[in-house]
Amino acid sequence: MSAVLEFENISLSFKKGKPVLQDVGFSVNPGEVVGLLGRNGAGKTTLINIAMGMLRPEQGAVRLFGMSPTNEPVATKKRVGYVCESQIFPLLSTVERLIALHRAVFPTWDTAMEKDLLDRFQLPMKSRIFSLSKGQARQVALLCAVCHRPELLILDEPASGLDPVARREFLETSVRLLNSAGTAILFSSHNMTDVERIANRVVLLNDGKVQLDRQLDSIREEICVAIVPCSSATDPGVIERVPGCLQVRQVFDDWHAVVEGSPEAVHVRIAAAIGRNGVRCLSVPLEELFIELLGGDR
């Protein structure tokens, strides 16, 4: 089973000495759903633009289905679907004509899927693109991105700015596509509950580097947060040296440590280092973990 998308040691800087991406490497396998997370400016969109062949990396290589997206733009784009936050479509075109254009361009266009999505979305076919609501515009973009049954769907903040119902519909469409076509999905998002719903794996970018690349279930069950009162450990170094400790930050009067292991196991390890002085270890949802890993001292 070869990867549908591979990033190999990608580096890129827009300004000299200020790298946006540094040595980023991971791959997406067929049928896999990978959530690409990170703070604003972490390099998510830049990485996605490289995957789509809109930017070239300075170092490293990107392969879509084993090909370079910049050398083989047509062969790769046939097999990819792409939706981003600020998709640009011809504003004066009507929905009907825009869909007809996509139908004509892609030989693998699935008219049954098109009809099914049109029925669900209830789009105003005769309206011009500029007159659509944000949610409708995103639905048009999604329809155009999935009806050629891509092997890989790349979504850059697909649901940002959508209301909860529209967001859920967007996820539903993605899940159906996963089921009916086995499509792999790479999506960037700030919405952690969306990520929890459909991602199998999470890649966390921090300052242009991959900080975490793991199965979501393993993150949920094998990483926990330990809360240690500062009075029990004056030096955070003591906690940092606990086996499996990924990082420590201060939150008011406590140290918050992200540690590998179940809460019970971590409790034992921390107790061995500092004694049982009011240490609490908890499993946390992805949103909390994200904040623990990327938030600074408070």
Next chain:
Amino acid sequence: MQIMVNPSSELPIYRQVMRQIIEAIACERLKLEEKLPSHRELSEQLVIAPLTVKKAYDELEALGYIETQRGRGTFVRSKLPKINRNNHSDQIEQAARSLMSLAYLGGVEFSEVVKILREVDRELGKPQVKEKA
């Protein structure tokens, strides 16, 4: 199937699915040998990744609650596994502790708690605590 998942729970989604299916079997909302929805149906219904449903089903199968019959689908087993009593009574004791601390805090009498337990038992429809005549 009456399942809901909550992504911001501390339990991963596949565990939430597992737990709710076991609960459904325990209170007979899911009957023995009843057919479960396919991976595909349940993933579309809950709007979660099909691989997550697969993982929940695989674990339930390993625990002996359900079985997959090739080409036919997934079913609740005709005989349920004997649960490890020791392991289970630990969990019940833990739940009892938190139940009783709530009762103390709320000033609820012990007899009142017993009454509530009976009601819950009746509601779940599988009376196991024999009432004294």
